[in-house]
Amino acid sequence: MTALLEVSNLAKAFPARRTGFGRARAWVHAVRDVSFAVEHGRTLGVVGESGSGKSTAARLLLGLVRPDAGTVRLGEVDVLAARGADLHALRRRMPMVFQDPYSSLDPTWVVRDIVTEPLRLVGERSRPVLGARAEELLELVGLAPAFARRYPHELSGGQRQRIALARALACEPDLVVLDEAVAALDVSTRAGIINLLQDLQDRLGVGYLFISHDLALVRVVSHDLAVMYLGRIVESGPTEQVYARPAHPYTRALIAAAPVPDPVVQRARDRPPVRGEVPSALAVPSGCAFHTRCPLATDVCRTTEPPEVAIAPGHTAACHHTESVPGPRSEPVPEPVLKGTS
Amino acid sequence: MKAPVLEPVLDVRDLVVEVGTAHGPLVVVDGVSLAVAPGETLGLVGESGSGKTLTALAVMRLLGSSARIAGGQVLLEGTDLTTLGVKQMREVRGGRIGMVFQEPMTALDPAYTVGEQVAETVRRHRRVPRKQAWKRAVELLDRVGIPSPERRARDYPHHFSGGMRQRVVIAMALSCDPVVLLADEPTTALDVTVQEQILTLLAGLRDESGLALLFISHDLGVIADICDRVAVMYAGQVVETAPVHDLFAAPRHPYTDALLHCVPGAAGTRLATIPGTVPAFDALPPGCRFAPRCAHVAPGCDDGPVALEIVDPAHRARCVRLDELAEVAS
Numbered sequence: 001m002t003a004l005l006e007v008s009n010l011a012k013a014f015p016a017r018r019t020g021f022g023r024a025r026a027w028v029h030a031v032r033d034v035s036f037a038v039e040h041g042r043t044l045g046v047v048g049e050s051g052s053g054k055s056t057a058a059r060l061l062l063g064l065v066r067p068d069a070g071t072v073r074l075g076e077v078d079v080l081a082a083r084g085a086d087l088h089a090l091r092r093r094m095p096m097v098f099q100d101p102y103s104s105l106d107p108t109w110v111v112r113d114i115v116t117e118p119l120r121l122v123g124e125r126s127r128p129v130l131g132a133r134a135e136e137l138l139e140l141v142g143l144a145p146a147f148a149r150r151y152p153h154e155l156s157g158g159q160r161q162r163i164a165l166a167r168a169l170a171c172e173p174d175l176v177v178l179d180e181a182v183a184a185l186d187v188s189t190r191a192g193i194i195n196l197l198q199d200l201q202d203r204l205g206v207g208y209l210f211i212s213h214d215l216a217l218v219r220v221v222s223h224d225l226a227v228m229y230l231g232r233i234v235e236s237g238p239t240e241q242v243y244a245r246p247a248h249p250y251t252r253a254l255i256a257a258a259p260v261p262d263p264v265v266q267r268a269r270d271r272p273p274v275r276g277e278v279p280s281a282l283a284v285p286s287g288c289a290f291h292t293r294c295p296l297a298t299d300v301c302r303t304t305e306p307p308e309v310a311i312a313p314g315h316t317a318a319c320h321h322t323e324s325v326p327g328p329r330s331e332p333v334p335e336p337v338l339k340g341t342s
Numbered sequence: 343m344k345a346p347v348l349e350p351v352l353d354v355r356d357l358v359v360e361v362g363t364a365h366g367p368l369v370v371v372d373g374v375s376l377a378v379a380p381g382e383t384l385g386l387v388g389e390s391g392s393g394k395t396l397t398a399l400a401v402m403r404l405l406g407s408s409a410r411i412a413g414g415q416v417l418l419e420g421t422d423l424t425t426l427g428v429k430q431m432r433e434v435r436g437g438r439i440g441m442v443f444q445e446p447m448t449a450l451d452p453a454y455t456v457g458e459q460v461a462e463t464v465r466r467h468r469r470v471p472r473k474q475a476w477k478r479a480v481e482l483l484d485r486v487g488i489p490s491p492e493r494r495a496r497d498y499p500h501h502f503s504g505g506m507r508q509r510v511v512i513a514m515a516l517s518c519d520p521v522v523l524l525a526d527e528p529t530t531a532l533d534v535t536v537q538e539q540i541l542t543l544l545a546g547l548r549d550e551s552g553l554a555l556l557f558i559s560h561d562l563g564v565i566a567d568i569c570d571r572v573a574v575m576y577a578g579q580v581v582e583t584a585p586v587h588d589l590f591a592a593p594r595h596p597y598t599d600a601l602l603h604c605v606p607g608a609a610g611t612r613l614a615t616i617p618g619t620v621p622a623f624d625a626l627p628p629g630c631r632f633a634p635r636c637a638h639v640a641p642g643c644d645d646g647p648v649a650l651e652i653v654d655p656a657h658r659a660r661c662v663r664l665d666e667l668a669e670v671a672s
Contacts, residue, residue: 049533049534049535050504050533156619157390158619186389186390186560187389187560187562187601187604187605188389188600188601188604188615188616189389189619190604191604191606191613191614191615191616192615194606194613195612195613195615198612213533213534215534216563216605216606217606219606220606220613253535254534254535256538257534257535257537257538258534258563259537259538259541259561259563259564259566259567260563260566261562261563261565261566261590261602261605262566262590263566263567263569263586263587263590264587264590264591266563266566266567267566267567271538273538273539273542274535274538274539277503277504277505277506277533277535277536278503278533
């Protein structure tokens, strides 16, 4: 079965600090050789700290930024080969929802016009049809039909994010890209949106690319997980498998650093602190990019970029020291097997 | 567990803050009382619009022109800050009370080196020669864990990462040996691995110097990590206050209970939600402010303002059905 979205070997470096003649003197390696797939009706969570390249990856696959290398396939279609009207049509098949619902909705439009804009763009002109579709979309995201006549400033943050989601669903996409879509919301509002996302997936079979810095949240919504660090995916696999047996030291650090909202559990946790902060993407460390902060780093980590090592079916980690993974606490860690040259 | 034998250094009593609007003043912080003892951390938790930041700004008398303290006392070591003159208050800020805010870059001036800025806060409160202030600045940078502080003091804020900038801001807050440190979402803008480092630093400083820490956050995980006691705010009121373990293990206000259930747990579990939205301050419910969204609402909830009832000596909750709901829970 072909994946809904398949991204292979995506790379992008942005020029920084130009010379007087406009030539780049340094490069920000935002995304380095990133591959992942989103299956029909499933959610891939992409986690990472600031500068990990997770948002750039999303922009690359929508063709908003041209990558230096790599391919993006939506079903059978090569997204990066598309131009003009074809590209716009493709973007409607994988719309994006952004973090800030205050800046992503036009304040001068009423909700009905906002949610049906994608339909008007594909040529739907009939007001009764648009009106009926707006009501359907609002119903889908759990808002009363009366919201159709309101303006964004009359809505709360959670309601605005529902509107952004309704607009994303207008053209019945197979995939929705959610870039920190709930990060700006309060805890109780956020829970409502997360539940809504899951309901919509059950009802419509839509796939999600869920980009977030919040590990606890990603764990709840994602079937599969990809952990990014300085432009590279350092670990990926089925979410619960990665949680049960995080193989990359960075994944373990992330899990350990996320505070648990229970004082008894939180204070009893063994949390070896991670040193330092994410280095600048202008000067990605040699070898394994995490070696400057890694408690397991040895000489090989400083010189050689680690290959992807299979930990379990579908679960890989890019680390030289996966054999020293403190295992899940129940079953033994299988011998790491080198993946064939890709 | 710390025994609450120490006298509080910061004692906020029945604080009322009003905001001026076109239709007259609106009460946005309504009778908030908080007390923090030396070496203790009080967490102030709530969603946006709950009044937690306004409470902090009122304590510092930094409300600006549109809001004012309309009642209550803010006692710092027995002195009521609400009665102090502008000049005296300036001595208190950055002197006896240090402040750390969410975004370190807005607290730092990009045009001056980090050492100059820390030294300046020292000199603002103490008459010391420049050289001595600089020495003190380097010491402070060292204390907050900035490597090679001598050299780094000569760098500008943009040379620092987010976590290091927040350390500089903490160094500035500590420059005059404050008794109270007020931290408003100090780790919200930071990455999770860096957040952990800053929390460890703050807890260490608190324990070393017996600082009273007032820690404002919306993040229940962070609150669970660092606080001894917690006050939960909703729509301008404290609805529950308790020692941290009691609050998480046995919340007595339905809002606290609901909030704790909204937090993501294991995969596959459905998150609890709170229906409706926080009421606007010009359309508050007549009785309990949480009643329209409460799962346990009963006829008596709308009768009139609800008082903070005593659950046990250290635990209070603002709920009319306190006793009935305790029976349901047990």
